[in-house]
Amino acid sequence: MQRSRHHSLRSCASQRETKSFESIASGIEGAIQQGQQHFDETMAKFQAQSASLAELQRQQTRLEQQGLTVPLVNLTPKELADKTRQQITAQMLECSRSYAYHDTEISNRYYDRLEGQRN
Helix, strand or coil: CCCHHHHHHHHHHHHHHHHHHHHHHHHHHHHHHHHHHHHEEEEHHHHHHHHHHHHHHHHHEEEEEECCCCCHHHCCCHHHHHHHHHHHHHHHHHHHHHHHHHHHHHHHHHHHHHHHHHC
């Protein structure tokens, strides 16, 4: 009888221990998943920042190529205004071409979709 009781107590303790280990494992698994999610979010932000930095560097290079390499302190206010106006105009023309292209692409897709619905 005492053996049976000891065996029963041992079995209950083993079950409690197993549940405890399962709970710990579940917590560790959740922490790993949360860490992986945090890592993925951080890497996505890093990639976005890298893309933004690359775009800024590209814009800086373009501006330097357009002639903004003259030190601004050597320009009169009128020269500075004229140079700024020229740079803004050049940049707006470039953006305008890009916007026109994207607008055409969007309207073509929209037209194709509407035509597809009619057929």
